[in-house]
Amino acid sequence: MVHYKLYYFPVRGYAETARQLFALSKTPYEDIRLTHEEWPKHKAEMPFEKMPVLKIDDFALPQSFAIIRYLARQFGYAGKNPLEEATVDALGDLMKDYFSEAQPYFTAMREQKPAAEHEKLKKEAYQPAVERLFKFLEKYLKKSKSGFLVDSGLTWVDLFVADHLGTLTGFEPHALDGHKELQHLREKVLAVPEIKQWVAKRPATQM
Secondary structure, three states: OOOEEEEEOOOOHHHHHHHHHHHHHOOOOEEEEOOOOOHHHHHHHOOOOOOOEEEEOOEEEEOHHHHHHHHHHHHOOOOOOHHHHHHHHHHHHHHHHHHHHHHHHHHHHHOOOOHHHHHHHHHHHHHHHHHHHHHHHHHHHHHOOOOOOOOOOOOHHHHHHHHHHHHHHHHOOOOOOOOHHHHHHHHHHHHOHHHHHHHHHOOOOOO
């Protein structure tokens, strides 16, 4: 039997989708959460000196999206045919583009920058990025037959998007107002029994 260990910080962040894939598939693993004080002692052990890292027996796999895609393929949440897999990957890359564009705003929030700087970055970085993201996600949701982002049903990108929508509404309670397709997606993901159970017991973190 394969032995999995997932290394990350004590937040949801870029490891949460992997954790949810383990929950969905009912696959045992070690959820190793290193504090920022502990991290320097382990940094040199990691392939790219970053986390998350997934250890599969003695093999260490770095990079969050590589980890997610590997687990999704192993557990059946990558899409049901090559075109769906490619679509799911494209939507994941859309999320990466969005994070890159909106990152200055999220950094200002995390570091509690002055309100004036925060508002400036919200207008210049976050709002254009999130509007673009929502437009394209809603386009795919409207044409999907499943209520998820692709026709066959739940995939890893639904988990990834839904978790981030939860983070957004934590910061901006009205972030999904007027976006019923995205609200419905988040509700559908959270209603999956294994996800509902995981969310109820996981450590509470802001991000």
